[in-house]
Amino acid sequence: MTAHQKPAEPAVDFVRRHIGPAPRDIDAMLQTVGASSLSALMGETLPASIRQKAPLDLGKPLSETEALAHMRGIASRNQVFTSLIGQGYSGTIMPTVIQRNILENPAWYTAYTPYQPEISQGRLEALFNFQTMICDLTGLDIANASLLDEGTAAAEAMALAERSSSVKTKAFFVDHDVHPQTLAVLRTRAEPLGWSLIVGDPARDLDKADVFGALFQYPGTHGGLTDPRAAIAALKAKGGVAVVAADPLALTLLASPGDLGADIAIGSAQRFGVPMGYGGPHAAYMAVKDALKRAMPGRIVGLSVDSRGQPAYRLALQTREQHIRREKATSNICTAQVLLAVIASMYAVYHGPEGLTHIARTVHRRTAVLAAGLKKLGFAPLSDSYFDTVTVAVNGQRQAIISHAAHEQINLRLDETTVSIALDETTTPAVIEGVWRIFGGTLSYAEIEKEARDALPSALHRSSKFMTHPVFNEHRSETELLRYMRKLSDRDLALDRAMIPLGSCTMKLNATTEMIPVTWPEFGALHPFAPKEQAAGYHAMFATLEKWLADITGYDAVSLQPNSGAQGEYAGLLAIRAYHLSRGDAQRTVCLIPSSAHGTNPASASMAGMDVVVVACDAGGNVDVEDMRKKAAQHADRLAAVMITYPSTHGVFEEHIRDICDIVHTHGGQVYLDGANLNAQVGLARPGEYGADVSHLNLHKTFCIPHGGGGPGMGPIGVRAHLAPFLPGHPAADGGKAPVGAVSAAPYGSASILVISYIYILMMGGEGLTRATEVAILNANYIAKRLDPHFPVLYKNHNGRVAHECIVDPRGLKTTSGVTVDDIAKRLIDYGFHAPTMSFPVPGTLMIEPTESESKAELDRFCDAMIAIRREIADVEAGRFKIEASPLRHAPHTVHDIAEDKWERSYTRAEGCFPAGTSRNDKYWCPVGRVDNVYGDRNLVCSCPPVSDYAQAAE
Template sequence: MNAPLKHTSEAATTFVRRHIGPSPRDIGAMLETVGAKSLAELMGQTLPSSIRQKAPLDLGRALSETEALAHMTALAAQNQVFTSLIGTGYSGTILPAVIQRNILENPAWYTAYTPYQPEISQGRLEALFNFQTMICDLTGLDVANASLLDEGTAAAEAMALAERASQVKTKAFFVDAEVHPQTLAVLRTRAEPLGWNVVVGDPLTDLDKAEMFGALLQYPGTSGVVRDLRPAIATLRAKGALAIVTADLLALTLLASPGELGADIAVGSAQRFGVPMGYGGPHAAYMAVRDALKRSLPGRIVGLSVDSRGQPAYRLALQTREQHIRREKATSNICTAQVLLAVIASMYAVYHGPEGLTHIARTVHRRAAVLAAGLRKLGFAPRSDVFFDTLTVDAGGKQSEIVARAVAERINLRIGNGMLGIALDETTTAETVEAVWRAFGGKLAYAEIEVGVRDTLPAELKRKKAFLAHPVFHAHRSETELLRYMRKLSDRDLALDRAMIPLGSCTMKLNATTEMIPLTWPAFGSLHPFAPREQAAGYHALFARLEKWLADITGYDAVSLQPNSGAQGEYAGLLAIRGYHAARGEPHRKVCLIPSSAHGTNPASAAMVGMDVVVVACDARGDVDVDDLRAKAEKHSKNLAAVMITYPSTHGVFEEHIRDICDIVHQHGGQVYLDGANLNAQVGLARPGDYGADVSHLNLHKTFCIPHGGGGPGMGPIGVRAHLAPFLPGHPFTDGATPHPVGPVSAAPSGSASILTISYIYILTMGGEGLQRATEIAILNANYIAARLQPHFPVLYRNAKGRVAHECIVDPRPLKNSAGVTVDDIAKRLIDYGFHAPTMSFPVPGTLMIEPTESESKMELDRFCDAMIAIRNEIAEIEAGRWKVEVSPLRNAPHTVHDIADDAWARPYSRAEGCFPAGVSRSDKYWSPVGRVDNVYGDRNLVCSCPPVTDYAEAAE
């Protein structure tokens, strides 16, 4: 039963007024500046009439924020929070309240953007550096990245890394039969388009039988068994194959690390370090590698470099956003991480320290050992005598009655073929163990069974090497100290709670507080993704309504909520196209046409599904060259699979010929993949499914208000036309007896389910009319900035009527010739004015792409434009000869408190000009914590985890 929707006429406008920045009076003034009589006229000049939506969005009236929370309460009440002992990589956990309130619920952390501008990201970069240190220490490997999407996709990335790095050129990959089933399913999805054969077996007996480029081993196994993997790893090494171990971080506080066992790569999830299960996510996965593989490591790596004063400064290192450079030759399409969740996990480790984590692990293992002793007494001996926290028992024909009694105790067990799995966690109590015994038909007392029980971990596998020795994991044990540490880090960053983040193609709109509130309710946060469906009725009602809304907004017929990032959405969409062609007997259709202006993940995603990328030229206006598209579609007609196009274009313009492009591709048997990155310019005005697109991913962290969280979480569901619906991603836990034509792309059936509540509330409180108004104002704001900046920084691309869409590209490249000023100089100088830089050098090198979104007010837009104009005036001073560029405020930016306190100031401009540029409030000044970061130094001298504690001891001597 769905929670009822109640409407009031006042609600239809109240939240919309709060979400949209410009007031009605401001809108009038802005329209005058851009030269349009009304919003309707501006929309008519911006969008081609051929694609305009005929009927307004009918999503029901908007709810007030109070009504929306009441509605969410009713939905939450339909979920049932049982004690889930299902395991498979998901555990109950306790998020310390100080971390929940001051990280997860703090806009200083959740509204930040990806830390591509390191000077204004030092706080979250340090937290991620701590995360990497934690992973390196626990896994015993040399280099870790700053998180991946989930354990299943991390394993798939590791498989791809092994294929690239292995000396063995066979196409076979071995997977331990003890790997979690959802991980195996994701591996199979990833391997099949690339022609890799996944072989499943027992690594202790089956590795000698075949050649493979690598193997994935689970530690502990999904059944709970703890095995010594050293013989298997030695066999792999002898074959020249790579050994990947997917490991439980909490278990690694007690067990020998993957590095000690000889592994090349370790992957897994940091979910049980304080992150709620959330019916599947979001959670931070991890990957660590030995040093020789560091330059092949996918995702982001935080490194330690130096700033302009030679002081330590963090930055993203090595192959960051490599897909923009290597495109279809990229090794991964990963363009995001799970930063907010990685920060939470790292703070959990800071909060507990090594002693606290070890105590939690020992307590969990102790409970499991006592549980096993009681089960033996009841005649249900576990299959393995060596385990950490998970037991598997043969139900002996009594499975159904045991499960029924467990349900009566409000406990979920893992149900297999005659087997039952029981996974304990941090939240497990003695009372929980006694309830499990009752489910198995016995009334035992925990205290009595516990007497004489010993741990089960063999001496040869016990951890001997210390971990988390760095002072950061010892200095913040009191809540006072931890609170101050988190506050200190957040103060170093610039997020939406301080200022506009005008990044093009990233849609940094504010995430309203009301949208965030249900996220941490136990009824949404505490559900296991594989709990019985009837226990998640509220979630499934939300999914159904959200899918319908997204279908109505886009004009598609079906939606999958599974992809847990935009890149995963691209991948899933292309898999659907590939599956469609194969089902029609045309598996040879592998050519994917991609415009030269496309986001780098597009060609990388196409390569991952086995497609061959053919680049289509763009014309002088930045539009797709239709003649070139037609010629290449004709040339590859028999093998054409798809075109990938972003709309409005990555150049920030609604192309007039979008219907023609779709028609050309369809005439040659291809499908149209429309990248949804720029959907914020279309909602309520145009629907991709109506004007010819077949599939799109929808960035919920852009258009639909899920926070970027400093670089993740994100969600990238896909919408498809009816003929592609059978090829949406499946999942082994939801497919039933018949396997789905396309396997899962994420570990959980509904991806990062808990954050779907945010987009749900956004649509609920905006309504169709409000969503359309948001789109119109986003377009107005972009045209307003274009109009104000045009005399100072020419706008590179406009449509035939002189309009931009929701973003614009300004061109400072001539200034490099006239003054020696680079796009980096402008970006860093903006920090002195209190702004994050626009998107730099994408899609056009040397330019700035600006997207204001609808949630920025005219006052903030003017403050940004005034800052840009002031910077142009400073450049004029260089052109006039007042300063040389090398000693100008732009080249020395950003200015720090060290500059204003410099006793040896010898620059040709004053401290006030450098530190307090025109229009900047001295009392509200944002100070960059470091000067300009040296990127070259950071890559040449890669440091990506805290140095060992011996270094500190040596420094103190």
């Protein structure tokens, strides 16, 4: 190196790659917003009273190469045994074509929730296929587009049964052979609502019980198969609602829940190609009879028509119900498991009905051979009928079995007096021979197989067909499936194409390096109930991640269990409730919630058994402190909590946050701070230090877990020390003795995707995270400054600053031009952008959040598009054409507009299809025109109809 040469910069500086604007761009943007430095801008944006004093110190950041090497070290500490534990989790084989082109493809994992249907047709079709598959397998009329896990689905089904039943008794019957983690989640859900659970044998105990509904496990958690028809019929005769928790693979061979008389079916689609992942993420399902469709929680994909009368998918019925009905919502479900539902649906497309049936028959046949061998060794199965799981008495040999199982590196389900063995599609004859050795015998699979008999009861054999639609029967070659997946992804607009400027949703970069270890078998192949020592790497990562999150937020303890933001809210409120109960304050049930709050807040409070009292907001969008003071005093004896979003949903750091916390604490309440907007605080302010007692942390927002088309998500909670004893427990971890029970089916929620947030923090370090927050705030202020002359920014602080997002207000333009917020959102598609958040929290407005990941060039492209749209509105105002005849109202434009023989509109094709500043070479073509939402709800179609119906829908 010569004297004039500078040392080369590191080949991989992750912080620089994660943050969009280059240093020179940051200087230019600061000049535009009128700030002398990032530090000065932060001083004008955040109240000095909440600024953390010490820099965030999380250790030296690693490069991408170093981070992957570090993760290899963690992975090596996990031991991948063959897990035959079952209990709702199975080994499975994800087809590599699906792994590479769905799970590892940013076109799928960086997409947002399909609230804008015109640019979501690909993932909506995949979810439509999922619903069709579930409806066919369960024999019920309508399915939703996934829930968080089987335990959550069971809790939601119980709540649905309570709402729908004519029985007024507040008791619910649970099959004694239900999965233990499901029972735990049910207990947690029932207790705050005053519902009691009766656990027993449906055949023996249900008839005497006075209940609003019952849950049957099919097959049972220990493998047994019984015919529940008589018990279901008796339950329904008394007005109760029947819920069947069913294994979808078993349903290819067994009579469907619909055939059994069920009103609701729930379960997990995990074994349809999704790794166990030490607990998740996995798509749960729910299907119901037609009469229950309008009360069913979660998202439903329906078939509607677009502006040309052509078929188009959209979310139907109670879309975002929790935002509309708030404390009267039937559920707080906000995140689904879209990416995992897509994988499960593609697994079904890949295999088809014949392939799934073949897998099921193979699994059952090998289970029958296993059972025959065990019987030969003196361990006769306790049930004569089963699908994939057999249970035997240990006969005093428990310790020997444990020792032999460890030697064979096979995990079995060990109870005090029994052992259960669950097989799956990965189970080979060699594994079965290994199980026999565990039980003391050396047998030949081939020899035992000759004598083994199947064990499915004839009365439960499936007779109805399923998955007859062409989509499940036309993609047998990899070529065809590859092209089908590519065709669907091309219909969508995800983060891999363009900025997604949604406010409150933080659509930031999900870096490839963060995603890589998710599919490593050391993380993906672990069963959530495997012995803890086999997951030493996981637990080391959990401990470090919990510490980092505590350091970032100023809290004392963290639970990683909640697997969505809304579930985190629920867990946080349960902690507050349990804290008050432990102090003898059972009367503390009032939860104060500002009128600006995210809709899941009041829904979560209701689920936690709290009474919602709304606090007003002032003209600046801030919480009305005097109204807060008044209502806190009014309800002082009953005050449980306040739920605050900070910075506010209006995109501003409220100056009086410490006052709000003090008011609530003075009257004996606790402060729940919604962590949806934590991306504006990391490294700058710690909620646990300025007055909050508990927060959920959206890892799929601030900490880079991808949105995946609307899920997976994660919502861990951080708490102050006094609430730590009331973090969620889990029977697999504490035997069910924790004061607050499980909120998720697995102890660490969707554990396999925690590696993403872990690596993100590992590569950013404290300084990098702080810089990310500063640039996120800069980017938002830059957009606000550029757009304010054209679309006024609705809320700013006293220095004229916004936080990490801003709300622009086009409402006045409706008077001058007739333009609606929908028109602007759909026209943005023609410019190649996803719309900002529409009409939330203020009807008729647009909430914009750029994140730190977007470059100045992309921010300018977005601002230029918005300004160009304002000019188009000016054309309407000037009388060039009426709004009905404008490109705004006809947006989005499709290839059909280019191909149309006649063009009789008052603007040119070029103006409509290639608006100012867009690139013709890189044009994103929306596959459908504007979707008719009203038609879709009036003519509800939520599973694949016969092909002929598509033509009828277009007439």
